[in-house]
Amino acid sequence: MRLWIVAAFSLLLSACGTSVQRVAPDESIDLSGAWNDTDSRLVAEEMISDALARPWLGDYTSRTGTRPAVIVGSVRNLSHEHINVKTFVADMERSLINSGRVDFVASRDERGEIRDERIDQDLNAREGTRNAAGQELGADFMLQGQINTIIDAEGKQQVRYYQVDLTLISMADNRKVWVGQKKIKKLVKNPKIRF
Amino acid sequence: MLHGRKAAIGCLCLLLLNGCAAWKLNDLAAQMPATGSEVTLERLQQVKTPERDRAQYLLNSGLLKLYTGDFTGSQQALQEAKQIMEALAATSVTENLAAFTTNETLRSYSGSPTDRVLVHVTLALTYLLAGDLEAARVEALQMDVTMRQFPADKTLGHLASARFIAGLIYELAGERDDALISYRLAYNILKERQEAVPAALQTSLLNLTRTQGFDREYHGYRSEFNRDADLPGSSEAEWLLVYFDGVVSQRTEARLTIFAGEANTLVTVVVPQYPGPGPSPRPLRWQATGNSGETAVLESVDRRVRQDLEAESGALLATATARAVAKYHMVRNAREQSELAGAFANIFSVLSEQADLRSWNLLPAYIQVARLRAPADSTVALPVKSFTDSEPELRSPGRLRVMFTSSYTPAVFGYPRATGVDTETHAINQITERQ
Numbered sequence: 001m002r003l004w005i006v007a008a009f010s011l012l013l014s015a016c017g018t019s020v021q022r023v024a025p026d027e028s029i030d031l032s033g034a035w036n037d038t039d040s041r042l043v044a045e046e047m048i049s050d051a052l053a054r055p056w057l058g059d060y061t062s063r064t065g066t067r068p069a070v071i072v073g074s075v076r077n078l079s080h081e082h083i084n085v086k087t088f089v090a091d092m093e094r095s096l097i098n099s100g101r102v103d104f105v106a107s108r109d110e111r112g113e114i115r116d117e118r119i120d121q122d123l124n125a126r127e128g129t130r131n132a133a134g135q136e137l138g139a140d141f142m143l144q145g146q147i148n149t150i151i152d153a154e155g156k157q158q159v160r161y162y163q164v165d166l167t168l169i170s171m172a173d174n175r176k177v178w179v180g181q182k183k184i185k186k187l188v189k190n191p192k193i194r195f
Numbered sequence: 196m197l198h199g200r201k202a203a204i205g206c207l208c209l210l211l212l213n214g215c216a217a218w219k220l221n222d223l224a225a226q227m228p229a230t231g232s233e234v235t236l237e238r239l240q241q242v243k244t245p246e247r248d249r250a251q252y253l254l255n256s257g258l259l260k261l262y263t264g265d266f267t268g269s270q271q272a273l274q275e276a277k278q279i280m281e282a283l284a285a286t287s288v289t290e291n292l293a294a295f296t297t298n299e300t301l302r303s304y305s306g307s308p309t310d311r312v313l314v315h316v317t318l319a320l321t322y323l324l325a326g327d328l329e330a331a332r333v334e335a336l337q338m339d340v341t342m343r344q345f346p347a348d349k350t351l352g353h354l355a356s357a358r359f360i361a362g363l364i365y366e367l368a369g370e371r372d373d374a375l376i377s378y379r380l381a382y383n384i385l386k387e388r389q390e391a392v393p394a395a396l397q398t399s400l401l402n403l404t405r406t407q408g409f410d411r412e413y414h415g416y417r418s419e420f421n422r423d424a425d426l427p428g429s430s431e432a433e434w435l436l437v438y439f440d441g442v443v444s445q446r447t448e449a450r451l452t453i454f455a456g457e458a459n460t461l462v463t464v465v466v467p468q469y470p471g472p473g474p475s476p477r478p479l480r481w482q483a484t485g486n487s488g489e490t491a492v493l494e495s496v497d498r499r500v501r502q503d504l505e506a507e508s509g510a511l512l513a514t515a516t517a518r519a520v521a522k523y524h525m526v527r528n529a530r531e532q533s534e535l536a537g538a539f540a541n542i543f544s545v546l547s548e549q550a551d552l553r554s555w556n557l558l559p560a561y562i563q564v565a566r567l568r569a570p571a572d573s574t575v576a577l578p579v580k581s582f583t584d585s586e587p588e589l590r591s592p593g594r595l596r597v598m599f600t601s602s603y604t605p606a607v608f609g610y611p612r613a614t615g616v617d618t619e620t621h622a623i624n625q626i627t628e629r630q
Contacts, residue, residue, distance in 0.1 A: 077329055080336040082274075151340050156285075194285040 033160055033188030035083050035147075043164050044091030047180045051143075051168060052099050056177035060140070069103040070096060070168070071139035079149035079162065092143070092166075105139040141168050141177065156190040216244045217300065217552040220255065221445040224556040228442070232262035232604045235557070247290075247303040250279040254310060254555045258317055262439075262604040266325035273318045280306040280314070295518055299511065299551035307503035308352030309496065310555045312341055316357050316562075319364060320437065324599055324608040332368055335361035335377075351506055355384040356494035356562040359396060363435060366399075367595060367610070375403040381493075393491035395435065395566035398425045425568060432571040432594050434584070438479045438490045439601035441560035443497045444469045446504070448550040451512075455520045462519035465550040466511050467504060473497040476561045479580075479600070484573035490563035497560040511551075522548070559601060582607045 023029065028038040051057075060068045072093060077083045097104045106114060121130045145166035152159040161183070168178040219242050227235045236259040244252045257272035283305035293301035306314070315338035322330035338357045345352030362377030378399045385392050397416070401424040404413035417423060427433050449468040452461055474497060478489035522544040530537030569575060571592045576583045580600060586609075597610040 077333065080333060080340060082330055082333050149336075151336075153340055153344055191285045194283075194287050195289060 030186075033158065033186050034081050035079070035162065037087070039162070039184060040088045041091050043182045043184070044088055045095050047164065047166050047182050048092055048095035048099070050180050051166070051178050052096075052101055054178050056141075056168065057101060067101060067103050068140045069105050069137050070141045070143060071105040072096075072107060073142045073144040075144070075166075076146040079147045080151050080160075081149065083147060085147070088147075103137060105137055111136075139171055141170055143168050156192055158188040158190070160186045160188060162186075216242060216248060220244075220251070220556045221447075221552060224442050224445055227557065227603055232259050232601070235259055235603070236263060247301070248553060249304075250276045250283070250306060251304040251553050251555065253279070254306070254314065255557045257314075257321075258555075258557050261317060261321050261324075262601050262606075264606055264608060266321045269321045270318060270325070273314055273321070276306075277314050277318070279303075280311055294514060296521065297547045298518070298549045299514070300549055300553065302551070304553050307500065307554065308345055308506075309354065309499040309503050309558075312338055312352060312354045312357050313496070313555070313558065315341060316354070316360050319360055320599060323364065323367075323597060323610045324612075326610065326612045328364070328367055328610075331364050335364045350384060350387050351502060353384050354494060354499065355381040355388075355390075355396075356496075358384060359399075359493055359564065360437070362399060363597065366403075367597070371403060371407060374399075375407060375409075378403060390495075391492070392420070393493050393564055394488075395491065395564040396493065397422065398566045402426050425566075427568040427593060430570055430572075430592050431568045432592060432596060433566065433568045434481075434483070434575050435595060435597050436479070436481060436490055436565040436567075436577075437597065437599045438563040438565075439559035439561075439599075440477055440479070440490075440492075440563050441474045441497075441602050443500050443554070443556070443558045443560050444471070444473045445556060446550070446552040446554055448552065453516060455516055455523070458520045458523050460523060462516065462523055463548075464512070464515035464519050465548050466508065466515055467550040467552055469501045469504060473501070474560045476563065477602070478563060479565075480578060481565060481567065482576045482578060483567055483569035486567065486569060488565060488567065490565040492561050493564045494562040495560070496558050496562060500554060500558065519548070577607060580605055580607055584609065 025037075026041070030036065030038075057068065072089050075085050075089055077085050093104060096102055115133075118131055118133055122133075143166060145164065148163045148165070150161040150163075152161075162185075164182045164184075166178075166180045167176055168180075169176055220239075223235055223238055223242070230238070236256065239252070239256055239259065242252075253272045253276035257269045257276060260266075260269035260272060283303050287303070290302040315334045319331045319334035319338070322328075322334060338361060342353050342357065358377045358381035362374045362381065365371070365374035365377060378396060381396055382392060382400060385396075397420045400416050401413065401420065401422070404410075404416060405424040405426065413424070446467040447470050448465050450463060450465050452463050454460075455462045476492045476495075478491065480489045481487065526537060526540045526544050529540035567575070571594070574583050574585050575598070577598075577600065582600075584596070584598065584607075598607055599609070600607040
């Protein structure tokens with residue numbers, strides 16, 4: 001009998017401690033049902049691979065003989081969650097750059113810092129090592145998008161529907177050359193009883 | 196036997212300490228009119244609260260941080276409180292057992308329906324005043340999901356202020372359709388409750404139905420409010436003032452003696468109550484070029500928290516009665532064993548009986564609003580706060596500017612914010628001239 005009591009207490013105590021387990025960054029772990037790193041990575045990879053498989057890329061390359069320069073503009077979070085859009089944008093940038101099929105231009109914020117550095121070089125760097133202003137690569141296309149959600153909740157259950165829309169727009173004439181859409185639907189069941 | 200006594204005394208001390216924290220927080224709220232929000236925040240941080248009251252502590256500290264202009268701190272506290280309250284939505288077996296055998300304060304604080312909605316409202320304001328309209332919009336969407344979880348045929352958990360703030364956020368984001376829907380919902384809640392529709396909401400409804408071309412609806416509001424739309428002229432800007440007025444009433448203990456049929460005896464139970472009629476609203480006066488007025492009540496939060504308690508009072512009384520009967524039997528059984536055991540059981544029974552006085556103590560008693568228009572190059576002043584909105588670059592014709600203040604802080608915060616304002620430093624963040 002005493003053994004059982006000791007075992008029960010051990011079990012209870014083991015549930016009280018913090019435990020840390022290292023997992024692979026690409027392992028899918030869903031805890032709350034909210035948008036997470038797996039959603040961000042998978043959506044970015046799938047949408048960019050779709051964008052790169054569409055005719056606009058071949059059309060541009062055959063017309064100009066060069067790779068298009070792409071910039072990521074704003075991706076608006078219009079969802080029900082505080083989503084860190086920066087990680088999603090970073091995932092998209094990584095997929096685009098690693099494809100090797102487009103050139104990638106620094107974002108507005110990044111450019112500001114680089115321009116400051118260039119001005120500083122003008123004053124302080126040796127002449128042979130200076131980088132001149134006015135030599136930046138202009139973007140040919142801008143990627144914009146938004147994340148929307150629809151939440152349907154009843155009792156302890158929720159259906160969370162995410163829709164990510166991305167649009168690639170030609171900087172030359174505002175033509176939309178690609179529109180991508182990715183949908184995710186999750187059924188979240190919250191517990192009715194806790195210990 | 197000696198160890199048993201020590202344990203019993205220890206348990207009683209712990210129970211009494213728990214009660215102390217609730218009393219201290221009520222005391223802080225009572226003193227806030229005299230001490231102000233900064234001192235109250237310092238004192239709150241010194242109060243030791245049990246882990247199960249963490250959500251209550253975070254709600255209070257998040258609100259005070261909004262008052263003092265620490266928007267990042269406020270967001271962190273309120274987001275954590277929100278997560279805790281969501282996690283506590285499930286029924287706890289152990290806490291129910293503890294509440295049934297000892298008292299209600301042994302449950303984790305999971306927030307009343309009003310708390311669960313107002314946490315989104317407060318967060319939306321902190322994000323907005325920090326200049327993050329997109330994050331404020333997220334909170335507006337979340338408050339809609341939260342309110343939809345409460346029965347639609349009852350007004351409990353449905354807050355006109357939440358709908359109005361959501362409408363304001365959509366309007367600032369240029370989403371006029373959604374803004375109008377939210378303003379309509381705010382209007383419907385007030386009508387359902389038979390409460391007055393403040394002039395700011397009237398203006399919002401009239402202006403949006405007029406500009407969106409809902410002619411029949413516009414004429415309906417026009418005849419009901421007996422006024423026309425108040426659209427800004429080509430050289431005018433608009434201001435929307437949100438004012439958190441006062442502090443809500445605090446719960447006190449009510450001792451009731453009732454007949455418990457199953458034990459065939461009279462038992463004494465303690466339940467929480469809100470004493471007296473509550474504070475009266477005190478409008479905030481504003482002055483603009485050639486125009487002046489004052490804020491009007493959009494939401495009586497004091498009335499909402501009383502309704503929350505009223506809604507659960509039946510269940511609280513039933514649990515308290517069942518607990519009193521159980522304790523009565525426990526004392527009787529202990530007495531049969533020995534007089535001393537009976538005396539201990541009796542002391543435990545009396546001292547452990549505490550009403551749950553926890554609430555989001557520092558909530559404003561009233562949420563008041565005003566919507567005004569004035570020439571874009573003029574100034575808007577709040578004389579009581581010695582404040583003049585004198586940032587010309589933040590106002591342009593047709594633009595809506597939001598100002599927020601509360602009774603217990605001299606600061607006034609605004610959206611949009613001046614460029615180059617440090618979000619982490621609330622002293623710079625304040626667009627006020629301190630008294």
